[in-house]
Amino acid sequence: MMTRNAKVGLLLLAPAAVLLVAFTFYPTVATLIDSFYSTPRGRRPSEFIGADHFRTMMADPIFRIAMINNMIYAAVIIPGSMGLALAMALLVNARIGGRALVRLAFFTPTILPMIAVANIWMFFYAPDYGLIDQFLGLFGMGGNNWLGQPGTALWALIVITIWKLAGFFMIFYLAALQQIPPSLIEAATLEGASPSQRLRRVILPLLMPTTLFILINAVIEAFRLVDHVIALTRGGPNNSTQLLLHYIYQVAFSYWDTGYAAALSVALLLVLALIALVQFGVLDKRIHYR
Amino acid sequence: MKHLSLKLIALNLTAWTLAALWILPLVYAVWTAVHPPEYAATFDLFAPLTLDNFVRVWNSVPFDRYFINTVMLVLFVVISQFIVCTLAAYAFAVFPFRGSEWLFMAVLVQMMVMPEVLLVRNYATISSMGLVDTIPAIALPYLASAFGIFLFRQAFKSVPKELDEAARMEGAGPMQVLWRVYVPLAKPTYLAYGLVMVAYHWNNFLWPLIITNSVTTRPITVGLQVFSTVEQGIDWPTITAATLLSVAPLLIAFLIFQRQFVQSFMRSGIR
């Protein structure tokens, strides 16, 4: 016998459930299955090949590079954008002149499409006559091919991503900061806490739920955002800006090797699952959600 | 006091420098777009101003069509998400049953397993439904948003039980209670979530790139990319003009509503 709650609840959940099954759970399982089958080509149909794709993957230097690049990308972008976002929120929350304008400047990149942002930055990064090089040229440090050198290309993309994300995360921090009762800060000040102590002992702990929320978003973006790779470098030079999702896109829709793309997707899913476990397991214990 | 004001000056300086740095790329884009091509990389304060770049772009790209497609897409996504996520969140918040917590955890999986990761398989699904190159095809994988369900559930949970009970006493059914009590009280959450989703789907690129292949469905991001990747090389003023045109509606809307936008975040309790 179903309770009344269960009946109403399940009815209400039905649309979401149908969509989730169709576009999240079924494709996850199907991707897993696909990864054990060869890609059908012309006259040769798909057949079961066991773990062949995964063996190819282990030996595939591009996969290894994409994985390493994505780890660097995530490891810089997540703390970088979050730290900047917090700094921005604190600045905008402080008594500075023209707060609304400053806030606007920080937030504007967020609402621009990544693909448009990439176009603008491409001009910025242009060797010799791009704005950055013209500026550096004044000090005799011009002639940098930011997107054309493996040593700098990934970092050039990282800068764009942080520029775009920090303002978005700032809004969440700002909202949280403004909900901290002023009396708490005053009490801490009266007890003789210095500004940095107030930050560490009072403000940061109160921001913890927001931090977790932003962290989840930052992780998602670090593995999802490849629009600028497509627009600017297509993974080059020599795969130095190859990221996992971009490689999946390339293998699936340029090379039409859908079987191998499924195996690569499984690898990405595993990485995400691992991160999710760490997030919910370790961090959640330290934070009280309402 | 003198010590303090020095600090304030430093604070102001930091904030303003950072803000200037942050807005610089956009300013640079505007500069390029309103000058003739020969001034693209040369700084001359007295360079002649022109709107030719915009006119040329507008005449050579069906931006009007792309805008209509994008608006249709965004409306379809946001309205559907509101409906789907509201119902699910209502179930989780107000009608808990055995196992519903597990179901909620299952929903949260969608947060990490985002549609982009599954694009190969989702392409096959959409293709077998015969929906490739349609606007609903761009929207479908995003409709059951775990983010939305999560936020609405939070908002509904903070609604005082007494209000719910009072409405029931008056004989309202579950849907009426939802509509009369919960939705109005969660308005800031709807506004904040809606705005984030408008920005998200206005800017979304990879999935629409794959699933669309004609002018009648392409959203503005794909249209812009198709325009920018040229075989014969890049014409900076044209590209920046196209870029600015494509972001203009959202940018203008944001500039007008930015105060409300930020305040809705404050009130929504998203944190």
Add this chain to the structure above:
Amino acid sequence: MISLTRALFGSAALSLIALSPALAQTNITFFYPVQVGGPLTAVVDGYVADFQAQNPDIKVEAVYSGSYTDTTTRALTAARSGTPPTVAVLLATDIYTLIDSGVVEPVDTWIKTDADNTWVDGFMPAYLASARVDGNLWAVPFQRSTAVMYYNKEAYKAAGLDPETPPKTWDEMVEYGKALTTRDAAGNVTQWGLGIPGSSNAVHWMFGALVAQNKGKLSNEDGLYTFFDTPEVIGALQYFVDLSTKHGIHPPGVQEWGTTPSDFLEGRLAMAWHTTGNLGNIRTNAKFDFGVAPYPGNPDPASVLGGGNLYIFEGASDEEKAAAFEFIKFLTSDELLADWGIQTGYVAPRDGSWETQAMKDYVADVPQAEVARRQIAVSVPEISTFEGQRINEVLNAAIQSALTGQATAEAAMQGAQAEAERILSAYR
């Protein structure tokens, strides 16, 4: 709730109906990649309008679909989902990939009359060859190109070089490059002698010319073998690398294909390798006197053919394919190809086009336009293999690793050859 779900999918179906074309006419879709920064979409739309005026029962939907790579991806994606374009302009080199995927149909199925045969015979043999596989004609040459060298005549004069005699050999090119590379007081390079695009979407093409100049080749005729580790190919790569590292006349790292024309127009590059398809753009925007030179050689000059052919896709009805064939014939008439060449800079692949009055007037006015045509005699087909995009990526990454100093030319090419062997062995 059920009605809600139905409403969701129902609206999807509705929009499908709204998007499906009217049934009275034969409808064909046409995917094409060209630059639209200029008025070129208007040119294509004009062609389509003319065609429809002549053939009122056929309606053509022309879809601009980005770069060549993007257009191929898009066309293949659409074909796999059962909604292929009827006609598309795709790279000539995609031919093996398209045949292997089973998405294109031989054009000669539709060649029936004597007039049709005369039409086929009018194409230049070099371009026709790139459209033939196993005795079938799979495509029709359309916007063809060769790679050429644009050079800044004013920079030549400033460097004391004769603006009418561009370099003819590799050694001369280095010599010229050294004269043309200038630095400011701080030691920053203000003008590079030469720029050859090395970015992922183009370097396999540019490199093909260097290899041909060094008397090598990248792939064989049936698209099943590559020769990346031969001395000629490695030597060509070594020369490419040396331009920057040894001679200091080429910007370090990877020169971006997309920005190369503006680099040339901004005066950052005194000589730039690019496609003839860019002539229109350069001619409109150059503030200085420029020349177009055929490629040099080591010692015999050579260049590489490029550009796109028209393909007919499987999956359409016979009426649609027949309509598509009519459209293709319309697009490849002497007059139209001449006009397209004049508007864009692409090489009209028919001798007849060069005999039209419009073309003669144009060549008299812009003598640079004829350089590409004269160069065809010494041009080789570009690399074309099965799994073309993947093999190209392998080659591109290897070239880039050498250009950026991550590997020696030899190691890079040996690695690429091994990888290409692994991929292609499945097709032999």
